[in-house]
Amino acid sequence: MGAAYDATTGITTFAVHAPAATRVMLELYRTATGSDAxxxxxxxxxxxxxxxxxVAGVGHGTLYAFRCWGPNWPSDPAWKRGGSPAGFRSDLDSEGNRFNPNKVLFDPYARELTHTPLSSAVTKxxxxxxxxxxxxMPYAGRPSRDVDTGRVAPKGIVVIDETSTGGRSAPPGYSPSIYEAHVxxxxxxxxxxSLRSLLGxxxxxxxxVDVPAExxxxxxxxxxxxxxxRALGVTAIELMPVHETDTDCEGASAGTTNHWGYQTIGFFAPNRDYASDKTAGGPTREFKQMVRAFHDAGIEVIADVVYNHTGEGGHWYDDLNTTGFTTLGGFGTAEYYVMTPDHHLVDGATGTSNQLNFSSxxxxxxVLDSLSYWHDVMGVDGFRFDLAPVLGRRPNLAPRDDWGRQRRFFSDHPLLTSVRNLAVMEGFEIIAEPWDLWGNEVGNFPTGWLxxxxxxxxxxxxxxRGDGNTGEFAYELNGQFGGSGRAPQPRSINFVDAHDGFTMMDLVSFNRKHNHQPAPFGPSDGGSDDNLSWDSGSDHRLRRARWRNNWLLVFLARGIPMVVSGDEYGRTQNGNNNPWALNTLAMWNNWAQAASEAPTRVPVDPARGxxxxxxxDVVGTTDGVGVNPxxxxxxxxxxxxxxxxxxxQAPWGGVLGSNEAAYRVFRPDLKGAPAEGDRALAVQIDRHHSGGPAYLLLVNMWIxxxxxxxxxxxxxxxRWARVVDTAPWAEAEGNCWDADVAATVxxxxxxxxxxxxxxxxxxxT
Known part of the structure; x- marks a missing residue:
């Protein structure tokens, strides 16, 4: 499906899936807005x-879209562009489909889109x-169903591009460290x-190197x-959603909604707002060039993908008959979305107004075609699936009334297993966010999923923070995945913070969220009220020590570590734990902080100082000398x-096996296992078959x-050499030492x- 150009024949084939439609029309456009087909x-x-x-004679850069008729709105000779009620019978058919030839639809498989419904192009x-x-619902004095959208609707763009993304950045079987970032x-x-002058x-x-201003x-x-x-030492960058998303945050404009990008409307199209080259094919080419740059530096690229719902939304004003479909729902609501028996859109597991129907x-x-495209063509090495359990939900099973059946049939859902099989065959990685609003499926995904x-x-x-949950902590540090007590597994992505929540520094600096502060740090809605955080008694030196504890434990725990962009230098969001809509200076990475001895005392806006x-000032003045320690x-x-x-030890997915080191947990005197409630313990990490040195991790969360x-x-x-001590006394020395010069214990x-x-x-030795 989509638009495929054949260079031999000069013909572009357009295809779209709409099984219940009675007529489908392709339209070609000269401009994205302001003109008829x-x-x-x-x-x-x-x-x-x-x-x-x-169609012969159309190729790269061609703008196209579709109109659909169906049982609820059959084709009528009297219908014409510009807004016509001719042929209308009802807003939805007996299956819940909502065909409307007045609403121009873009191709779900389009490789690029001209703009989005919330784009300024529409208002202009x-x-x-x-x-x-x-x-x-009325619009401009008429029922909205009768209003033609051809002059403003997003259009697909035919893209022909052969830009190379370079080879895979890492050999199979290695274990990465992940850096989550927003493009x-x-x-x-x-x-x-000013990166060079700041950090050189x-x-x-x-x-x-410096990033050119433009x-x-x-x-x-x-x-x-x-x-x-590469200098930091991470091996993979996980990009928050790069698929085309519906948002009014454009460029440096603050906008009002969806800055993070979790409202996907184009599963094959790169987000045009993130491209400096906005010509036809420009975003595709630029994305590939970015991937190649990371690959050349030995860094994998992971894409955060949102297949559980779309940015098409649900019912407007709770009206069954009113929706705002611009793509999937207009081609076949019953094909793509979960609905109740009376055809209301379901969003129970996502909380985002709709939920894709993966029984279809x-x-x-x-999903499978999109994954193949982004891996094979766009060069992406792996995918993180937002609210991944939705991909394994079965709409015919009520989650509350028959939860046991949902769980029983979850791990063998055809999509979850098909994604796993595709990943194995094509050689990319798959990471689940293993919870949704219907439950937490951690540990319940098929083999091969992280x-x-x-x-x-x-x-x-x-x-x-001193809770003394000793057994749970030891289980998780040892990679026993969800406190299950099972043998260590290489499936765990270990993290203490992610994009949605406190930053690593805010986690040790605030007792509660501060989301309702004025711009540029707020306001924002949502965010958890239970952050398991502690402000360290407002002690700057203790905050920095506790930050170092978090960073160290994430990287030493069994599994794959993940940190968030800016964690490495103490980035703060002033306690906002859900800035999903904030495209502001305060939320952008301020690299001056990475070079400062007092990172939270640098200006947010360098132009205003x-x-x-x-x-x-959550970090305070460090003991660093000319650097951020x-x-x-x-x-x-x-x-x-x-x-x-x-x-x-553990490679991606654990498919290839590994020579596991042994993690053994003891009391501080090494004479036995710690008891529940103990706040100090030792972890002996033996070299086993790995060939590396042995380590001893000493953890003291006592006063x-x-x-x-x-x-x-x-x-x-x-000898035992002290290579890390996170305590405040050692900050002037960097809290770390090379083993060959480190103090002997x-x-x-x-x-x-x-x-x-x-x-x-x-x-x-």
Whole structure:
């Protein structure tokens, strides 16, 4: 399906799935808005419900769209463009489909879109988003169903592009570390154009480059961060949604909604707003060039994908007859969306007004085709699935009335297994956000899926604020996935923060969310009220120590670590834990913080300085000398994990197997296992078959120092070297040391300061 150009014949074939339609018309346009169709062609229906036609002489850059008729609105000779009620019978048919030939639809398989329904292009053309409504709701003095959208509707663009994305950045079987980032936020801040002068003198970051001012906030701009990420030591960048999304946040404009991009309307089209080149094919080409830049730096690209719902929304004003479909729903509501028996759209598992129906072949195939395209053509190495359980939900089973049956049939859902099989065959990675509003399916996905481990997040947050949840913490640190007590598994994506929630620094700086503050840090709605956070008694030095604990534990735990862009230098959102709609200076990465000894005292807006908005000073003045010691610590830990096999045994997905190191948990005296409620414990990480050095992790979340014993070593020259100590006393020394120059820990052991972690390494063997 979609638009496919054949260079041999010069014919472009257009195809769309609309099995219940009675007539489908292809329209070609000269401009995205402001003009009527320049040509029209009736498509021919195939037995599989796919309508298609071939058109000669149209190729790259062609703008196209469709109109559909169906049982509720059969074709009538009296119908004509411009808005006509001719042929209308009802707003929906007996199956819940909502055909309306006055509403121009874009191709769900379009490789690029001209604009979106909330785009300024619509308002500049003299309309508003309300023009896309169907049903009886009035628009410009007429029932909205009778209003023609041809002059303002988004159009698909035929794209022909052969740009290379380079080879796969990493060999199969390696274990990555993931850096979650928003394409725009990564480089939109003016400081991104001064990266070299800001960070060039920071050890390890000598190779960073400036982002050209005209490329900030774009795919091209993001590519300039490849040297920085390589220097930091992460091996994969996970981009928040890059599919075309419905939002009014454009460029540096704040807008009002959906800055994060979780309202997908084009599952094959890259977000045009993130492209500096907005010509036909420009976003596709620029995205591929960005992927190649990351690949050349040895960094994988993971795309956050939203298949559980779409940006088409649901019922307007709770009216069954009124929707605002611009693509999928207009071709076949019953094919693509979950509905109740009386044809109301269901959003029970998503909370976003609609829910895709994956009991339908068409919806399942859309997902599989989209994944193949983004991997094979766009070069993406892996995918993180937003609200992934929706892909395994069965609408015919009521989740509350028959929850056991939902769970029983979940892990063998044909889409979940098909995605896994496709991933294995094509060689990409798949990561589930394993919860939705109907439940948490952590550990319940088919073999081959990795999963965000929310249980790890909560266990570490609790233990590191002194809750004494010792058994849960030990389970999760040891990779036993969801506290299940099962054997260690390589499926866990370990994190303590993600895009939705407190930043890593805010987690140790606030007791509650602060979402209703004025711009540019708010206001925003939603966000959890239960963050398992603690403000560290407003003690700056303790906050920084606890931040270091979080970073260290994420990277040392069994599984795959994930951090959020800016965590490495202490980024704050002033306590806002859900800035999903905020496209502001305050939410963009301020790279001046990465170079500052007092990162939360730098101006939010460099043009206004102290006269402009300010960060809450949650970090304080560090003991760094000319550098941000949080950043140098973050780099040391990331490289330590990357370069020592014993700390990254599990490969992607665990399919290839691994030589696992043994993680054994003890009391501080090493004479037995800790008891529930103990707030200090030791974790011995043996080299086993990995060939790397052995480690001893000492964790003290008690209010006083704790003396830890160390195991005896055998062999000439063998010693325990202190390579990390997160305590405030060591900040002036960076809290980390290379093993060959690190202090030796004697037979009497090591005293770990309150709220601190220490990592010892065997060296000299």
């Amino acid at each position: 320049s040509a029209e062609y009736d498509l021919v229906r195939g037995r599989d419900g796919v309508w298609c036609t071939g 053309a003299g309309a508003s988003a309300r023009i896309f409504a169907t049903g009886p 725009k936020n990564l480089t939109m801040h003016p400081s991104a154009s 003198a920071t050890p390890g970051f000598e190779g960073v 490329l900030r906030g774009t795919y091209a701009g993001a590519s300039y961060l490849a040297p920085y990420l 072949w068409a919806s399942r195939q859309l 999963e965000w481990n929310g249980t790890f997040r909560d266990a570490v947050r609790r233990f590191c 102290p006269a402009g908005p300010s960060y809450y 949080l950043l140098t610590f973050a780099r040391f830990v990331a490289h330590l994990r990357r370069e020592n096999a014993v700390l990254h 006083d120092p704790v003396q830890f014993s160390v195991p005896s070593l055998f062999g000439t020259g063998a 004697g037979a009497d052991g090591y005293s770990v300061q309150p709220w601190s972690c220490v990592l010892l390494q065997v060296t000299g």
